[in-house]
Structure formats: C-alpha cells, structure tokens
Amino acid sequence: MALKSPVDFAGSITSGQKHLGCFGTPSCNRSRCVRYGKKSRKHQLATRAISVDRPQLDFSNPDWKKQFQEDFNRRFSLPHLKDVIDVEPRPTTFSLKSRAPLENVNGSIQESWNGYVNDDDRALLKVIKFASPTSAGADCIDPDCSWVEQWVHRAGPRKQIYFEPQCVKAGIVTCGGLCPGLNDVIRQIVLTLEKYGVKNIVGIQHGFRGFFEDHLAEVPLNRHVVQNINLAGGSFLGVSRGGANISDIVDSIQARRLDMLFVLGGNGTHAGANLIHEECRKRKLKVSIVGVPKTIDNDILLMDKTFGFDTAVEAAQRAINSAYIEAHSAFHGIGLVKLMGRSSGFITMHASLSSGQVDICLIPEVPFTLDGPNGVLRHLEHLIETKGFALICVAEGAGQELLQQSNATDASGNMILSDIGVHLQQKIKSHFKEIGIHSDVKYIDPTYMVRAVRANASDAILCTVLGQNAVHGAFAGFSGITTGVCNTHNVYLPIPEVIKSTRFVDPNSRMWHRCLTSTGQPDFH
Numbered sequence: 001m002a003l004k005s006p007v008d009f010a011g012s013i014t015s016g017q018k019h020l021g022c023f024g025t026p027s028c029n030r031s032r033c034v035r036y037g038k039k040s041r042k043h044q045l046a047t048r049a050i051s052v053d054r055p056q057l058d059f060s061n062p063d064w065k066k067q068f069q070e071d072f073n074r075r076f077s078l079p080h081l082k083d084v085i086d087v088e089p090r091p092t093t094f095s096l097k098s099r100a101p102l103e104n105v106n107g108s109i110q111e112s113w114n115g116y117v118n119d120d121d122r123a124l125l126k127v128i129k130f131a132s133p134t135s136a137g138a139d140c141i142d143p144d145c146s147w148v149e150q151w152v153h154r155a156g157p158r159k160q161i162y163f164e165p166q167c168v169k170a171g172i173v174t175c176g177g178l179c180p181g182l183n184d185v186i187r188q189i190v191l192t193l194e195k196y197g198v199k200n201i202v203g204i205q206h207g208f209r210g211f212f213e214d215h216l217a218e219v220p221l222n223r224h225v226v227q228n229i230n231l232a233g234g235s236f237l238g239v240s241r242g243g244a245n246i247s248d249i250v251d252s253i254q255a256r257r258l259d260m261l262f263v264l265g266g267n268g269t270h271a272g273a274n275l276i277h278e279e280c281r282k283r284k285l286k287v288s289i290v291g292v293p294k295t296i297d298n299d300i301l302l303m304d305k306t307f308g309f310d311t312a313v314e315a316a317q318r319a320i321n322s323a324y325i326e327a328h329s330a331f332h333g334i335g336l337v338k339l340m341g342r343s344s345g346f347i348t349m350h351a352s353l354s355s356g357q358v359d360i361c362l363i364p365e366v367p368f369t370l371d372g373p374n375g376v377l378r379h380l381e382h383l384i385e386t387k388g389f390a391l392i393c394v395a396e397g398a399g400q401e402l403l404q405q406s407n408a409t410d411a412s413g414n415m416i417l418s419d420i421g422v423h424l425q426q427k428i429k430s431h432f433k434e435i436g437i438h439s440d441v442k443y444i445d446p447t448y449m450v451r452a453v454r455a456n457a458s459d460a461i462l463c464t465v466l467g468q469n470a471v472h473g474a475f476a477g478f479s480g481i482t483t484g485v486c487n488t489h490n491v492y493l494p495i496p497e498v499i500k501s502t503r504f505v506d507p508n509s510r511m512w513h514r515c516l517t518s519t520g521q522p523d524f525h
C-alpha cells in the first residue's frame with residue numbers, strides 16, 4: 001500500500017542569481033546594499049499555482065522511513081535569505097544582559113553565553129506513538145503506525161544575525177478579521193526590534209490595503225507609541241479583508257525600503273505572506289517576511305493553538321451562561337447560542353466543554369439531521385420532557401448543507417454563510433408548535449463580542465512569545481516562515497506547511513469524544 005506524502009512547496013522556490021546583501025556595508029544606503037531584480041508580471045493570488053511534488057511511499061521498501069524523513073526534512077527546512085542572495089552573518093546585537101554579549105577577537109560570541117537557540121535545535125512535531133490506526137485521533141503514516149520521528153526547527157534568538165539593526169526598516173501589518181491579542185503581538189514585535197537596535201519601525205494600516213491605498217499612511221512605531229496598546233482589543237493598525245495584489249505589495253515594499261515585514265493573520269493572510277516572500281525571492285530582495293498566525297477559530301495546521309482562541313472561548317462563556325439562565329428559568333426554555341467558526345468547530349467545542357451546561361454541541365465537522373427519530377429536534381423533546389429545559393451551542397459553519405447557499409463571498413473570497421442560528425431557532429419553534437408542546441426559545445448571537453475584546457492572560461503570554469520569536473526569526477535571516485507552538489515548544493515552520501488546508505476538529509479525537517461525554521448528546525443521523 002502506498003501513501004502520498006504531503007505537498008512539497010519548498011521545492012517550488014527557484015534559486016537564482018546570487019545577490020549582494022546589506023550586511024557588511026558600513027552605511028544604510030540601499031542602492032549599495034540591494035540590487036533589485038527585474039519585476040515579474042502582475043498576477044492574481046487566487047490563480048497562482050504552486051508546483052506539487054508528491055513522492056509515493058512504498059512500505060515494502062525497508063528504506064521507506066528514511067525516504068519519508070528526508071522528504072519531511074526538506075519540506076520543513078526553513079527558507080533563508082542566503083538561499084537566493086549573498087548575505088553574511090554578524091554577531092547578534094540581541095542580548096538579555098545589560099551589556100552586549102562578549103565577543104572574542106574573531107567577532108564570534110563566547111561559548112559561555114548560552115541564551116541563544118542553535119540552528120540545529122529541533123522539537124518533535126508528533127509525540128504520541130499510536131498502536132493502531134483505530135486509536136482515538138490516530139495519525140499514522142503506514143498501516144502499522146510505525147514510529148517515525150518528525151523534527152521541526154526551534155524558534156528563538158540566534159547568535160548570528162543577517163541584518164544590521166540600525167539599517168533596518170521593519171513593517172507590521174494585521175490582516176483578516178479581528179482577534180484578541182493583535183495589539184499584544186504588535187507591541188512585542190516593536191519592543192523586541194528595539195532591543196536589537198532597530199530605529200525605523202512602521203505599521204501598515206488596514207491590512208494589505210495599506211500597501212497601496214494612498215490615504216493610508218505608514219504609522220511610525222516605537223516603545224512609547226505601543227506602550228499601552230495591549231490594554232485594548234482590536235488592532236491598533238486596523239484590519240481589512242481583500243485587496244491583496246502581490247506584485248503591487250512587493251512594489252510598495254521596495255518603494256518603502258522595508259527589510260522585514262511581520263504579517264499577522266490567518267490562513268488567507270499567510271497564503272498572501274508566502275506569495276509576497278516568493279515574489280521578493282524572485283526579485284532577489286533582501287526582505288524577510290515572517291508570519292504570526294492569528295485566528296480565534298484555531299484553524300491553523302500543526303499548532304497547539306493560535307492566539308485569541310483562548311480569549312474567544314472565555315468570552316463565549318458569558319453568552320452561554322446567559323442562555324443557560326434564560327432557558328433554565330423559562331417554562332420549557334431552550335437556549336441557543338451561535339458562535340464563530342466558519343469551517344472549524346474549535347470555539348464551539350471548547351466553549352461547550354468549558355461551560356459544562358451545554359446539552360447539544362453542533363460543529364461543521366460533524367453533520368447532523370434535524371428531523372426524524374435521530375434528529376436534533378427529537379432529542380430536544382426528550383430534554384424538555386426529562387430536564388424541563390435545554391441548551392444548544394452551534395458553530396456558524398455547522399449544518400450549512402441544511403440551508404440555502406448563496407455562493408456569495410467576502411472581499412477575501414471567503415464564503416458568506418447562511419445563518420444556522422436563525423434557521424435552528426425557526427425550526428425549533430415550529431416543531432414544538434406542531435407537536436403541541438410549549439417551548440420558549442431564547443437565541444443569543446454574540447458574534448463579534450467574543451473577538452472584539454482584549455487578550456486574556458494566557459493569550460497575552462502566547463502573544464508575547466510569538467511576537468518576540470517572529471523578530472528573532474527575521475533577524476536570523478529566515479523568510480517565508482511563521483511561528484507557533486507545537487507540543488508546548490516554540491517553533492518556526494515554513495508557511496506552505498501550515499496553509500495546506502484548514503485545521504478541523506477530528507470527530508475521532510479524544511476532545512470531541514469528551515465533548516460528547518459532557519453533553520450526553522447522541523449521534524444525530
């Protein structure tokens with residue numbers, strides 16, 4: 001039996017003519033530092049094809065593990081500026097001590113200083129050895145679930161850096177929808193850049209639009225400007241959807257003379273960031289593009305969780321608790337709460353688990369029927385008969401197949417969903433009317449209230465770690481990477497690996513099973 005290994009995006013990047021980098025030149029004169037390549041023709045993101053290389057694995061071949069690991073190592077190797085241009089490292093200016101790290105006569109840092117991450121440090125991506133493909137949440141490569149080590153690169157400050165901090169102009173942009181913690185990440189990026197010695201830091205307003213809409217001026221950023229921005233939700237720089245023309249953005253990056261760009265956003269933003277990185281490579285620019293994954297939906301592959309998710313789950317508790325109180329106090333009360341989650345049910349599942357009061361949790365990954373002996377409505381009747389009230393928590397992307405689809409999309413091309421909350425409310429009301437049983441349905445849609453809040457303590461820490469590591473990654477010379485937490489360890493990942501697909505709740509996972517145990521709901525088929 002052969003299993004396809006995942007797409008190799010890294011292999012699609014063409015290496016080209018070597019280029020003169022900035023480091024080593026005594027001044028910050030860009031015309032001396034960087035020789036720009038020819039501009040490529042304009043292209044639209046959505047039509048951009050990435051070459052696919054999917055070697056087949058033959059498990060009867062005793063070397064298949066080696067083949068898999070070689071392929072894995074290639075896919076997860078971090079793209080670096082030196083892959084396409086000539087850049088020389090210099091000792092870092094980042095020090096946790098009040099004085100600069102000690103340098104010996106050759107300019108290298110003394111070994112006794114151990115505050116840095118070695119480029120060869122790795123963290124394990126998978127830590128469970130599954131005995132069988134039928135084990136809960138099993139994620140096996142071969143039919144025997146063989147143990148294959150999959151190592152990814154550890155994040156953090158390196159001893160050697162590839163930029164001269166006082167020459168660096170760094171930009172920060174926040175794209176997509178809002179997410180608690182955006183301001184914490186912006187703040188940490190600025191503080192860390194300053195710690196390296198960067199003086200020229202700017203914010204790009206309202207997502208990718210800020211690159212080419214004339215009235216959206218750069219926002220100068222420094223420690224004083226960002227000092228208190230984490231005390232409020234939202235994005236200090238503003239966000240937006242749509243408007244990402246990669247060629248125009250890279251033109252703008254060149255015109256602004258940015259050396260580093262920190263791109264905060266979800267799957268769509270990261271797809272854009274990777275294309276920007278590829279275009280910069282094509283033009284042989286010494287620009288580091290580093291992503292920081294942002295989504296309350298927690299739908300980014302490979303990561304333990306994304307910042308904002310924890311806060312959103314916590315903010316959802318108020319809505320669920322209110323719905324519970326309403327339902328519990330009414331005669332035959334039915335509380336219904338709709339939470340965000342376009343295609344992944346993580347917020348709804350975790351909020352239901354956290355509340356402990358939810359009787360029915362409905363997520364996009366697990367189809368359900370409303371009518372019939374196994375349907376949601378029959379179970380509601382049972383709950384009203386036995387408990388006297390019921391509480392439902394539904395993700396906005398759940399049950400879309402039960403609704404009329406409009407095919408409309410938002411500015412970024414995301415599907416505009418039909419309202420499952422309103423549909424459920426109507427169906428429940430009419431069902432109980434039809435069967436002649438009184439019901440009192442209270443529908444709460446807290447949509448934007450779960451994300452337009454400041455980060456909670458746990459997310460604030462996560463944002464701090466991610467923001468700092470993003471800066472360390474850029475100074476280390478990586479580009480086209482993002483940073484996240486894998487099995488509690490902080491790592492860098494090549495962007496293509498995290499945007500291969502949306503991360504979904506696995507209906508075979510222990511977490512979903514725990515949710516079912518907690519709600520006591522049956523299968524709704």
Ligand SMILES: Nc1ncnc2c1ncn2[C@@H]1O[C@H](COP(=O)(O)OP(=O)(O)OP(=O)(O)O)[C@@H](O)[C@H]1O
Binds near residue numbers: 178242243268411
């Ligand atoms: N496939 C893509 N390639 C390049 N750019 C993209 C792609 N998808 C979206 N973008 C751009 O990225 C930005 C953000 O995308 P989107 O609105 O989908 O949010 P997101 O980053 O996925 O975050 P959220 O979790 O809030 O949806 C937009 O400016 C959009 O034009």
Ligand SMILES: O=P(O)(O)OC[C@H]1O[C@](O)(CO)[C@@H](O)[C@@H]1O
Binds near residue numbers: 176297
């Ligand atoms: O109304 P907006 O800003 O497009 O955002 C809504 C979307 O944002 C998300 O939370 C993703 O960030 C989705 O779950 C939701 O559909």
Ligand SMILES: [Mg+2]
Binds near residue numbers: 266268269
């Ligand atoms: Mg998106």
